[in-house]
Amino acid sequence: MSAAPQRFAVVGRPVAHSMSPAMHAMFAAETGFAIEYGKIEPAADESFESCAKRFFAAGGTGLNVTLPYKAEALAFADSASRLARLAGAANTLKAEEDGGVSACNTDGAGLVTDLRTRHGIELAGLRLLLLGAGGASAGVLPSLLQAKPKAITIANRTAAKAAELAGRFAAFAKEHGVELASCGLEETAAGGWDLVVNATAAGRGAAGLALPAAAFGGARLAYDMSYRSADDSFLMQAAEAGVERRCDGLGMLVEQGALSFAYWLGAMPATEPAYARLRAEIDGE
Incomplete structure (x- = not known):
């Protein structure tokens, strides 16, 4: 039997509009990982800590975190990268083998990579x-x-x-x-x-x-x-x-997402195919 898919999700409020599930599905297909990736919007009276604890207790591997929970994500983690600590915020959480949760922030690197490679x-x-x-x-x-x-x-x-x-x-x-x-x-x-x-x-x-x-x-x-x-x-x-020359942040989204994927799974996906498909979806709306 094949191994059960690893579970991931994006947490935010609101989160219905997020393109992260489609993006990470493309990354997984390219790199050969079996994953499930969902969207989580905590109830109005639920804390981010409660939501994250429940996700990881149920065997979740990693979370992407968007507004308004990035500062809370950093506080929730047991360890964090230097850049996340400097930023005072984390956009990526990962379950570690010792039972703890680590954090990093890939937003800035995603922006710099998009500027360099795409523009x-x-x-x-x-x-x-x-x-x-x-x-x-x-x-x-x-x-x-x-x-x-x-x-x-x-x-x-x-x-x-x-x-x-x-x-x-x-x-x-x-x-x-x-x-x-x-x-x-x-x-x-x-x-x-x-x-x-x-x-x-x-x-x-x-x-x-x-x-x-x-x-x-x-x-x-x-x-x-x-x-x-x-x-x-x-x-x-x-x-x-x-x-x-003017552009929106879709490329930043894709690049920071790829860095999160690599942080979780150790494989860096190519980003241009995902960018092209998401760009076509947005331009077609």
């Missing part, structure tokens, strides 16, 4: 504007700093929050020789960034992001970390500002 952007020496000072920005900052751009400026609607996040990462930025600064959104009008990355949810919807059009001046690429949004006002604004 031809090597961050070394570039100037980057990162919009947002919440958990999404914190999750990718360690990997962005490791890629050694010349400078990263964190911009946020509330400048004090951006300054707080920059302060958290000041030592890590210095370790990698990166100039790390912060400002309010209105101060981005000076422009001069090679890459503008939106890590906020404000880039979607009619209200949009209160970003001066001049912030895009000189940008080679505008990148929205979100995906599957019919009204991406951030990318629309970038287009109006004359940025020729």
Whole structure:
């Protein structure tokens, strides 16, 4: 008899829209692993800890964790990678042989890999504007700093929050020789960034992001970390500002997912087939 499939799931609220099950099914088919991958949305009165305990107690192998539970996932784990600890959040949990649960965060590495392999952007020496000072920005900052751009400026609607996040990462930025600064959104009008990355949810919807059009001046690429949004006002604004190259975060999703898969199972799947199929699904909606 063949071995029972290993069990995985993505946990979030909401989670119905997630493309992770389809993506990991493609990874498993390619690498020859038998897996089951589901979606878990905890009840309104259930904690992430309770949900995760139940999953692993029932023999689950690994979890992907999305909003709003990434900080709780890190707290739940018995051990964690340095980047997850720096970010203060984990997006991947794994059952270990000793009965414990380990954590890592593949979001930042997924973003950097997508920029490099799919969009031809090597961050070394570039100037980057990162919009947002919440958990999404914190999750990718360690990997962005490791890629050694010349400078990263964190911009946020509330400048004090951006300054707080920059302060958290000041030592890590210095370790990698990166100039790390912060400002309010209105101060981005000076422009001069090679890459503008939106890590906020404000880039979607009619209200949009209160970003001066001049912030895009000189940008080679505008990148929205979100995906599957019919009204991406951030990318629309970038287009109006004359940025020729614009993309959403589907590639980041696929690359971070592949890294999670490799963390769980020790096999790194090819990502382009999954990206192409998911891209076609989104564009056909």
